[in-house]
Amino acid sequence: MADLFAPATQAVPFVLPTEDGFDASWNERWSGFDVTVPGGEFFYAEHFFSKAWSDRTFAYLQENARGDWRSIDWRTVPGDALDQIGFTNIRWKQDSLKLYGKSIALPRLTAWYGDPGAAYTYSGIKSEPNPWNDGLLHLKGRIEELVGTAFNSVLLNWYRDGKDSLSWHADDEKELGVDPIIASANFGATRDFQLRHNGDHKQKITIPLKHGTLLVMRGALQRNWKHAVPKRANVNGSRFNLTFRSIMDDRSEPPRHPIKGASARLSCS
Numbered sequence: 001m002a003d004l005f006a007p008a009t010q011a012v013p014f015v016l017p018t019e020d021g022f023d024a025s026w027n028e029r030w031s032g033f034d035v036t037v038p039g040g041e042f043f044y045a046e047h048f049f050s051k052a053w054s055d056r057t058f059a060y061l062q063e064n065a066r067g068d069w070r071s072i073d074w075r076t077v078p079g080d081a082l083d084q085i086g087f088t089n090i091r092w093k094q095d096s097l098k099l100y101g102k103s104i105a106l107p108r109l110t111a112w113y114g115d116p117g118a119a120y121t122y123s124g125i126k127s128e129p130n131p132w133n134d135g136l137l138h139l140k141g142r143i144e145e146l147v148g149t150a151f152n153s154v155l156l157n158w159y160r161d162g163k164d165s166l167s168w169h170a171d172d173e174k175e176l177g178v179d180p181i182i183a184s185a186n187f188g189a190t191r192d193f194q195l196r197h198n199g200d201h202k203q204k205i206t207i208p209l210k211h212g213t214l215l216v217m218r219g220a221l222q223r224n225w226k227h228a229v230p231k232r233a234n235v236n237g238s239r240f241n242l243t244f245r246s247i248m249d250d251r252s253e254p255p256r257h258p259i260k261g262a263s264a265r266l267s268c269s
């Protein structure tokens with residue numbers, strides 16, 4: 001006879017290799033999976049944010065003075081016209097990389113928010129953080145409750161459709177400290193987030209990040225694995241990804257603490 005009082009068995013909703021070193025266990029308290037992989041770990045909660053909360057955030061990130069965000073085809077708005085949209089809550093921008101003397105627009109829009117002085121340098125361009133707003137602080141607070149650590153900055157990525165992407169990289173800048181905790185909140189279209197082991201590219205995991213999913217990367221993951229968001233021809237809608245980070249003061253010795261006024265360098269396309 002079935003044991004009615006046994007906890008429901010949860011199956012991780014993506015394929016995890018069956019080899020040694022890979023494991024997933026259900027975390028009842030936070031309703032997600034603690035996943036270990038060779039040389040790293042992460043936490044995955046498919047529905048961390050409720051549908052109502054996620055819908056509200058999805059709107060918040062797009063509200064603007066120009067009109068109803070639902071009726072705007074963002075793919076047709078040129079990067080240099082973003083300022084004229086008059087975004088209510090987020091100062092979206094189109095960054096470019098300099099490659100062989102040519103300026104190439106990144107295949108996504110970005111914004112950087114954080115404590116005063118938490119600047120970051122991207123392809124030689126230093127971006128000062130926008131000051132926190134209530135919406136972002138709300139999300140940050142909710143995630144900090146789970147992670148038990150304070151974040152002092154957040155990078156926002158807006159993938160307008162499946163043509164937008166992010167290439168292979170690790171969040172391993174010196175300013176993020178050794179084995180940083182990076183919390184990734186996701187709203188809008190589901191996109192595949194891929195992880196690839198540095199030493200063995202055949203070790204690859206594809207994780208669907210959905211409307212309301214939280215992924216917390218931790219341990220040595222950034223040292224041993226890279227991640228990417230590949231293009232997907234079948235994705236038509238917007239997807240927002242917010243990675244909360246703690247920038248460290250590189251003058252301090254380990255254990256290092258998040259401070260105001262440090263800067264990070266990011267370098268991926």
Ligand SMILES: O=C(O)CCC(=O)C(=O)O
Nearest residue numbers: 155157171193229241243
């Ligand atoms: O969009 C994502 O899920 C990944 C974002 C990311 O890796 C980054 O901003 O460095």
